[in-house]
Amino acid sequence: MKNQNSNFSTGGLDALQARFALRVTARLSEGARELPHDISERLRVARDQALQRARLAKRLEVAASVQASGAGAATLVASAGPGSSWWLKLASAVPVVVLVFGFVLIQHSHVNAQISAAAEIDAALLADDLPPAAYSDPGFVEFLKAPRE
Amino acid sequence: MASEKELSDFLKSVEKRAFKRAMYAVRDDEAALDIVQDAMIRLAEKYGDRPPAELPLVFQRILSNATMDWFRRQKVRNALLKNFSDFESAGNDGDFDILETLEALDGSTASESASDSVSRAQILLAIEAEVERLPARQREAFLLRYWEELDVAETAASMGCSEGSVKTHCSRAVHALAKALKAKGIQP
Numbered sequence: 001m002k003n004q005n006s007n008f009s010t011g012g013l014d015a016l017q018a019r020f021a022l023r024v025t026a027r028l029s030e031g032a033r034e035l036p037h038d039i040s041e042r043l044r045v046a047r048d049q050a051l052q053r054a055r056l057a058k059r060l061e062v063a064a065s066v067q068a069s070g071a072g073a074a075t076l077v078a079s080a081g082p083g084s085s086w087w088l089k090l091a092s093a094v095p096v097v098v099l100v101f102g103f104v105l106i107q108h109s110h111v112n113a114q115i116s117a118a119a120e121i122d123a124a125l126l127a128d129d130l131p132p133a134a135y136s137d138p139g140f141v142e143f144l145k146a147p148r149e
Numbered sequence: 150m151a152s153e154k155e156l157s158d159f160l161k162s163v164e165k166r167a168f169k170r171a172m173y174a175v176r177d178d179e180a181a182l183d184i185v186q187d188a189m190i191r192l193a194e195k196y197g198d199r200p201p202a203e204l205p206l207v208f209q210r211i212l213s214n215a216t217m218d219w220f221r222r223q224k225v226r227n228a229l230l231k232n233f234s235d236f237e238s239a240g241n242d243g244d245f246d247i248l249e250t251l252e253a254l255d256g257s258t259a260s261e262s263a264s265d266s267v268s269r270a271q272i273l274l275a276i277e278a279e280v281e282r283l284p285a286r287q288r289e290a291f292l293l294r295y296w297e298e299l300d301v302a303e304t305a306a307s308m309g310c311s312e313g314s315v316k317t318h319c320s321r322a323v324h325a326l327a328k329a330l331k332a333k334g335i336q337p
Contacts, residue, residue, distance in 0.1 A: 017323045021295035023337040024276055024326055028296060031273045032165040039178065043164045046186035051157055054193035061198075 151201045159204045160189055163297075167212050170292050173281045174216050184219050188212040209293055209307045272335055279329045283322050286310075290318030291326075 035043075134140045151159070164185060171181035188211045196207045280288060286308070293304045294315065304319075305312045330337060 017320060018295070020327060020337070021291065021319070021323050024280075025292075025296040027273050027276050027337050028169065028280065028292075029166070030269070031277060032169045035165055035168065039168065039182070040165070042182050043168060043185065046182065046189055047157065047160045047164055049186065050160060050189035050193035051153060053190050054153065054156060054197040057194045057197065 151197060151199060151204060155201045156193060156197055156204070159201065159208070160192075163205070163208060164189070166296060167208070170212065170296075171216055173277070173288060173292070174285060175219055176281060180219060184212070184215045187218075188215040191215070205297065206299065206303050206307055209297055209299065213289060213307060272337070275333055275335050276326075276330065276337055279326050282329070283325055287318045287322040287325065290315050291322035294319050 167185045167188065168181055171184040172178065175181055175184065188208065191211050192204070192208050196204070196211075199207060280292075283291065289308060290304060293299050293307055294301065299307060301312045301315050304315045308315065326337075
């Protein structure tokens with residue numbers, strides 16, 4: 001028998017092996033097709049979960065690429081030619097100028113408001129009846145003695 | 150780039166065989182389901198954008214790694230550990246004996262008519278039991294090569310070994326199966 005076997009070529013041996021192996025795996029495939037229902041269902045659920053993860057991964061990838069392209073655009077703007085850098089510097093200074101101008105405006109209106117409030121108080125005091133106690137105030141006496149313009 | 154339908158169809162086409170493969174390795178339904186689910190999620194998340202033609206090879210690799218991870222976790226937990234040492238013994242491939250294989254094949258072909266009275270289910274159970282008994286590397290090579298129908302180079306890439314090792318593992322697996330099934334009077 002050994003002599004007979006030794007006449008097999010390597011190709012023939014491989015073919016015999018493959019034929020036997022395929023008969024075995026055909027049986028295994030039969031078994032795999034007849035899995036219990038609960039196992040098949042759990043495999044289906046696992047597949048659905050995997051697909052859901054794939055969808056999520058894809059969405060994240062798209063979001064990341066959008067972010068990257070945004071950053072790329074910013075980089076492109078930043079790396080524009082030397083002529084445009086002056087304009088960029090100027091443009092970046094505009095908000096600071098606006099802010100300073102705003103502060104000055106607020107300060108100015110605040111001072112005006114204080115002045116008008118003080119003027120109103122003075123006018124009200126002058127227009128009001130003079131209390132008798134005012135004549136005992138040395139400051140008021142000095143005011144009365146002071147030469148009028 | 151695989152579309153969602155292509156990915157879904159691919160997973161549907163391999164999930165049952167993947168479960169069986171994991172089952173032969175870990176011999177536990179729950180663990181096998183976890184391994185397959187883990188492998189499917191890894192494929193979908195990280196390799197879902199690969200062309201459809203690349204998916205089978207990538208998936209087999211992921212499934213093998215997921216199975217290895219399971220064994221590693223088991224080792225860490227000091228729990229039941231079966232055949233793990235076989236995963237680590239990839240280097241003993243040098244003594245392939247072609248005559249030995251020839252004898253085995255001759256035996257298997259001679260016994261082809263010996264199992265007429267055995268039912269299909271019983272044959273399947275016996276074959277599955279013998280596949281489970283194969284050393285892990287032999288089983289992996291045999292199933293990838295002949296069940297998943299990867300060629301020798303793809304099987305080698307998936308297992309992370311040489312093509313020669315794949316051929317040796319496959320020959321030994323065929324030899325062992327033929328011998329065991331013959332002893333039981335089973336013709337696949």
